[in-house]
Amino acid sequence: METFIHAYSWIDIRFLLQGLWVTIYVSVISIILSFILGLICGLVRYMKIKYLSAAVGFVVDIIRNLPLLLIIFFTYFGLPKLGLIANPTIASIVALVVFEGAMLSEIVRSGINSVPTGQMEGARSNGMTYVQAMIHVVLPQAIRNMVPAILSQFVSLIKDTSLATIIVLPELLYHAQIIYSQNTSYLIPMYLIIAVMYFIVCFCLSKYANHLQKKYL
Amino acid sequence: MRKFKKFLLLPIIFFLAFTLAACGNKKQNTYQKVKQDNTIVWGVRADTRLFGLMSIKTGRVEGFEIDLANAITKQMLGENGHAKLTKITANTRIPLLKNNNVDVLMATMTITPDRQKQVLFSKPYFKAGQGILVPDNSKIKTVQQLNNKTVLAVKGTTAVANVHKYAPKAKVLEYGDYGQAFSALKAGQGVAMTTDSGLLAGIASENPGYKLAGSNFTNEPYGIAVNKGQTQMVKHINKALDELKKNGTYNRLIRKWFKGVKGFNIKEVEE
Amino acid sequence: MWQILTGYWSEFITGFGNTILCSLIAMFFSLILGVFFALLEVAPPKIGRAIAHIYIEIFCNIPLLVITMIFYLIIPQFWVKVSGFTAGTIGLALYTSAFIAETVRSGINSVGDGQMEGALSNGMTYVQAMRYVILPQAIRIVIPPLGNQMITLIKNSSVLAFVAGFDLMYQGDIVAFSSFQTIETYVIVGVFYLGLTLPLSYYMRHLEKRLA
CATH class of the missing domain: 3.40.190.10 (Periplasmic binding protein-like II)
Structure with missing residues (x-):
C-alpha cells in the first residue's frame, strides 16, 4: 500500500499528465487530419473516377491490411529518406493519419454507398450541381449512417498512440515506463493508473459521442 | 462533376510530386551544416541511468553522455553552440543516423567491425565492458x-x-x-x-x-558515431574530445556521474 | 532486398509461423469469449448484463499494448510465469473478445424482439429460441464485421514484438537491426502480413456483397 502512496506523488503524476497531454494532442491532430484524408479518399473511391479511384482503392487496401506498428516504422525511418526530418511526434502523427485515414475511407465509402442512389438523382433533378447534391443531400445522410463506426475508429486511434512508444514518442505509456524503469516497485501502480487514464479518456469520448449522436442525429 | 474531380485530384498530384521531389535527397557535409546552423543534433539515450536518463522532475534527459555532448558542442562551436538532443533507443539508433534524423550519435554504442561498415566512429570516449x-x-x-x-x-x-x-x-x-x-x-x-x-x-x-x-567478460569501448563519409566531422569531434580530456573536463564529468556507484571501478575509466 | 529474404529466411518463417499460430489461438478464444459475453449481455438477468457490460467497456477502452504488458510483467509477480507469446496471445484474445461481443450483440439485437417473442409463445424455452431462431439469423448479419475483426486481430498480433513473442514483427526488428537494411526488411515484413490479411479482406468484401 505504501508503494502506491509513494508512486502517486505529485511529481510522478505530473510527469504522467505530461505524457497524457502528448497522447491527447497527437490524437486530436491525427483525428482531424485523418478524418479529412478519409473523407477525400472515400469520396474518390465512391465516385469511380477512371484509374484514380482504382489507384486510391489499391493504396487504401494495402495500408488497411498492414499493422500500424509497421507503418509507424515506415514513417519514422522513411520520412527522413525523403529529406524530411522526422521527429517522433511528426512520424507518429503521419503514421496515424495515413493508417486511420485508410480505415476511415472504407467507412466513408460504405457509408455513402448506403445512401440510396435516388437521393442523388432527386437532388440533381432539382437543379443542384453534383457538389451541392453531395454536400447538402448525400453526405449528411451518409455521415449519419457512419457516425458510430467513425467514433469507434477515433477511440482506437487514441489507444493506438500507445504503439508509438516504440519510436520514443513521449506519450503516456512511455512516461509510465520511464517512471517504473527508475523504480521497479512502481510497476503495478503505474500500469494501474495509466489503464485508468486511458479508460477515462476513451470512455468519456465514446459516451460523449453517443450523447451528441442522440441529441443531434 | 468535372470540377469536383479536379479538386480531388489536386492533393493527390501534390502528394506524388512531393514524394518524387523528395527522392532527390542529396548527401551533405555534416560539419558544414553543423557550423552553419550553430547546432549539433545529438542522438542520445533516455533509458540508461548515469549515461542518459529522463528526469521525472524536469522531463529533461540527464547523464554523463548528455554533459559530454554539451561540452563537445561548446568546444566545437564556441559558447553559443547549441546541442539539440533527440531521444533514441538501441534498436533505432543506426537507421536514424543513416537517415540523417540526427547528426551525431552518442548512445552507449560499442565500436564493432560490423558497425564500422555502417557508420564512422570517433576515438573511444568510454571504456566499457x-x-x-x-x-x-x-x-x-x-x-x-x-x-x-x-x-x-x-x-x-x-x-x-x-x-x-x-x-x-x-x-x-x-x-x-x-x-x-x-x-x-x-x-x-x-x-x-x-x-x-x-x-x-x-x-x-x-x-x-x-x-x-563476476566481472566484465568483454572489453568494448564506446565511440561517438557519425554517418559514413563524414570524416571532417569526426576529425573535429576527436579534436574536441582530446581537448576536453586535456583540460580536465572529461575526468570531472566521469567523477560527477560515476563516483560512488556500487560495483563500478572509477579508476578503470579515468584518463 | 532479395539477399535479406534469402539470408534471413528462417527468421522470417519462424516469425510468420508464430504470427499465424498466435492469431489462430487468439481467434478461437476471442470468438468463444465474445459470443459468451454477447449472450450474457442480451440475456434477461440484470447481473449478467452488468458483468458483460463492465467487461466489454474495460477491454474496449484500454490499449491492447497496456493489457499485454500487464499480463507479461505483472501476472508473473503474483502467480505463474507467462512467456511473451502466451501473454501476447491472452491479451489479444481478451481485447478482441470485447469487440466481438459488441458485434455479436448488435447482430442479435438487429434480429428483433418479435422473433424472440414469437419463438417463446410457440413453446420454446429461451435457450432453444436463442439457439434455433435468433442466432442463425444473427450469424448472417455479423459475419462480415467479424471477418474485419479477424483482420484487425492479425494486424494487432504485432504487439508480440513488445514482449519478445517471436512473431513476424519481432523477427523483423531483429533482422532490420542486424542487417542495417531497415526499410527493406520492413517491406518484406509488410508483404508477409499482406499475404495473410489481403486475401481475407477481399474474401470478406466478396462475402459482404453476396450476403447483402
Missing part, C-alpha cells in the same frame, strides 16, 4: 553458466552476439529498451540480464536485490 545482472540469490557467477538458461538483452546491442559467443546454448529474449528488459527480469522472464556493466551498475544501484555477477 559487458557484465551480467542477476538477483542477489542467484548462483550465476560467469557468463558460461548462462548456457541452457534464458537471458534478457536489448535489441540492436552487441550483448546478444556476445552471449551467443560465450554461452552458445543460452536463450536470448530481446526488448526495446533497458526499462523493459529489467522489468522482464523482475517478472522472472529470464535468470539474468546482460549488457554493458556501466549500465547494469546504474540499475543495481537503484534496485536493491540485484547485483553484478
Whole structure:
C-alpha cells in the first residue's frame, strides 16, 4: 500500500499528465487530419473516377491490411529518406493519419454507398450541381449512417498512440515506463493508473459521442 | 462533376510530386551544416541511468553522455553552440543516423567491425565492458553458466552476439529498451540480464536485490558515431574530445556521474 | 532486398509461423469469449448484463499494448510465469473478445424482439429460441464485421514484438537491426502480413456483397 502512496506523488503524476497531454494532442491532430484524408479518399473511391479511384482503392487496401506498428516504422525511418526530418511526434502523427485515414475511407465509402442512389438523382433533378447534391443531400445522410463506426475508429486511434512508444514518442505509456524503469516497485501502480487514464479518456469520448449522436442525429 | 474531380485530384498530384521531389535527397557535409546552423543534433539515450536518463522532475534527459555532448558542442562551436538532443533507443539508433534524423550519435554504442561498415566512429570516449545482472540469490557467477538458461538483452546491442559467443546454448529474449528488459527480469522472464556493466551498475544501484555477477567478460569501448563519409566531422569531434580530456573536463564529468556507484571501478575509466 | 529474404529466411518463417499460430489461438478464444459475453449481455438477468457490460467497456477502452504488458510483467509477480507469446496471445484474445461481443450483440439485437417473442409463445424455452431462431439469423448479419475483426486481430498480433513473442514483427526488428537494411526488411515484413490479411479482406468484401 505504501508503494502506491509513494508512486502517486505529485511529481510522478505530473510527469504522467505530461505524457497524457502528448497522447491527447497527437490524437486530436491525427483525428482531424485523418478524418479529412478519409473523407477525400472515400469520396474518390465512391465516385469511380477512371484509374484514380482504382489507384486510391489499391493504396487504401494495402495500408488497411498492414499493422500500424509497421507503418509507424515506415514513417519514422522513411520520412527522413525523403529529406524530411522526422521527429517522433511528426512520424507518429503521419503514421496515424495515413493508417486511420485508410480505415476511415472504407467507412466513408460504405457509408455513402448506403445512401440510396435516388437521393442523388432527386437532388440533381432539382437543379443542384453534383457538389451541392453531395454536400447538402448525400453526405449528411451518409455521415449519419457512419457516425458510430467513425467514433469507434477515433477511440482506437487514441489507444493506438500507445504503439508509438516504440519510436520514443513521449506519450503516456512511455512516461509510465520511464517512471517504473527508475523504480521497479512502481510497476503495478503505474500500469494501474495509466489503464485508468486511458479508460477515462476513451470512455468519456465514446459516451460523449453517443450523447451528441442522440441529441443531434 | 468535372470540377469536383479536379479538386480531388489536386492533393493527390501534390502528394506524388512531393514524394518524387523528395527522392532527390542529396548527401551533405555534416560539419558544414553543423557550423552553419550553430547546432549539433545529438542522438542520445533516455533509458540508461548515469549515461542518459529522463528526469521525472524536469522531463529533461540527464547523464554523463548528455554533459559530454554539451561540452563537445561548446568546444566545437564556441559558447553559443547549441546541442539539440533527440531521444533514441538501441534498436533505432543506426537507421536514424543513416537517415540523417540526427547528426551525431552518442548512445552507449560499442565500436564493432560490423558497425564500422555502417557508420564512422570517433576515438573511444568510454571504456566499457559487458557484465551480467542477476538477483542477489542467484548462483550465476560467469557468463558460461548462462548456457541452457534464458537471458534478457536489448535489441540492436552487441550483448546478444556476445552471449551467443560465450554461452552458445543460452536463450536470448530481446526488448526495446533497458526499462523493459529489467522489468522482464523482475517478472522472472529470464535468470539474468546482460549488457554493458556501466549500465547494469546504474540499475543495481537503484534496485536493491540485484547485483553484478563476476566481472566484465568483454572489453568494448564506446565511440561517438557519425554517418559514413563524414570524416571532417569526426576529425573535429576527436579534436574536441582530446581537448576536453586535456583540460580536465572529461575526468570531472566521469567523477560527477560515476563516483560512488556500487560495483563500478572509477579508476578503470579515468584518463 | 532479395539477399535479406534469402539470408534471413528462417527468421522470417519462424516469425510468420508464430504470427499465424498466435492469431489462430487468439481467434478461437476471442470468438468463444465474445459470443459468451454477447449472450450474457442480451440475456434477461440484470447481473449478467452488468458483468458483460463492465467487461466489454474495460477491454474496449484500454490499449491492447497496456493489457499485454500487464499480463507479461505483472501476472508473473503474483502467480505463474507467462512467456511473451502466451501473454501476447491472452491479451489479444481478451481485447478482441470485447469487440466481438459488441458485434455479436448488435447482430442479435438487429434480429428483433418479435422473433424472440414469437419463438417463446410457440413453446420454446429461451435457450432453444436463442439457439434455433435468433442466432442463425444473427450469424448472417455479423459475419462480415467479424471477418474485419479477424483482420484487425492479425494486424494487432504485432504487439508480440513488445514482449519478445517471436512473431513476424519481432523477427523483423531483429533482422532490420542486424542487417542495417531497415526499410527493406520492413517491406518484406509488410508483404508477409499482406499475404495473410489481403486475401481475407477481399474474401470478406466478396462475402459482404453476396450476403447483402
